[in-house]
Amino acid sequence: MKVLSIDTSNYVLGIGLLDGETVLGEYISNIKKNHSVRVMPAIQTLMEECNVKPGDLSKIVVAAGPGSYTGVRIGVTIAKTMAWTLKIPLSGVSSLQVAAASAGRYFDGYVSPFFDARRGQIYTGLYKFENxxxxxxxxxxxxxxxxxxKALNEMDNKVLFASNDLALHQDVIKQELGNKAVFAEITELNPRPAELALLGRDKEVVDLHTFVPNYIRLAEAEANWLKAQETKR
Structure with missing residues (x-):
């Protein structure tokens, strides 16, 4: 079973190929460039290098958010289009879950991946590996x-924080949690597309017509538009 994974939900662009229990290849970059013009060439290059044709794919897995509104939409749109064209199933996985799996597989405690959401906010969740x-x-x-x-300080274990945005929130984390806070190494901060493929390989299939990204919140422009419509009523 060959699985193609696609992650454009943040600055990191990740493409992975999984064949059963073997990782055939991964493409990862962490640069501020337009995913919309880079993702398809990255998919094509990786598949050609791994000698995998589109017809060989059994499933597509996409990072479904949260993250960059535009980035999440790009990845989900491409994944849905490919799955529909190739007539193969699609699964979506939380972008935060991918980050947690990439950094915390062997950490004995909780894992808190996060993405900066501006104005002191973060997209985050709490995970733990059990068996x-x-x-x-x-x-x-x-x-x-x-x-x-503050909520994490009430937990009974250490917490591993994994994020390319660590520098923006590290002082707040240290001040509240002290030695309970552990910070992932820089080599563990980029969500791995192979982890995405593994997480989604056996996950339930989504309906291509109804599947939408998990933005958690509306894009600011959309929220402002809805607020303006309410004012007019």
Whole structure:
């Protein structure tokens, strides 16, 4: 079973190929460039190097958010289009879950991946590996980082934080949690597309016509538009 994974939900662009229990290849970059013009060439290059044709694919797995509104939409749109064209199933996986699996597989405690959401807010969730299986301790949410770490301080274990946005929130985390806070190494911060493929390989299939990204919140422009419509009523 050959699985193609696609992650464009944040700055990191990740493409992975999984064949059964073998990772055939991964493409990862963490640069601020337009995913819309880079993702298809990245998919094509990786598949050609791995000698995998589109018709060989059995499933597509996409990082479904949260993250960048535009980035999440790009990845989901491409994944849905490919799955529909190739007539193969599609599964969506939380972008935060991918980050947690990439950094915390062997950490004895909780894992809190997060993405900066501006104005002191973060997209985050809380995870823990139990018997090699990633379990959800707290659902993905949008929250003030200061409120989040206060809630985590009530937990009974250390917490591993994994994020390319660590520098923006590290002081708040340290101040509240002290030695209970552990920070992932820089080599563990980019969500791995192979982890995405593995998480989604056996996950339930989505309906291509109704599947939408998990933005957690509306894009600011959309929220402002809805607010303006309410005012007019």
């Amino acid at each position: 090699q299986r990633l379990e959800i301790a707290k659902e993905d949410q949008l929250v003030m980082s200061a409120d989040w770490v």
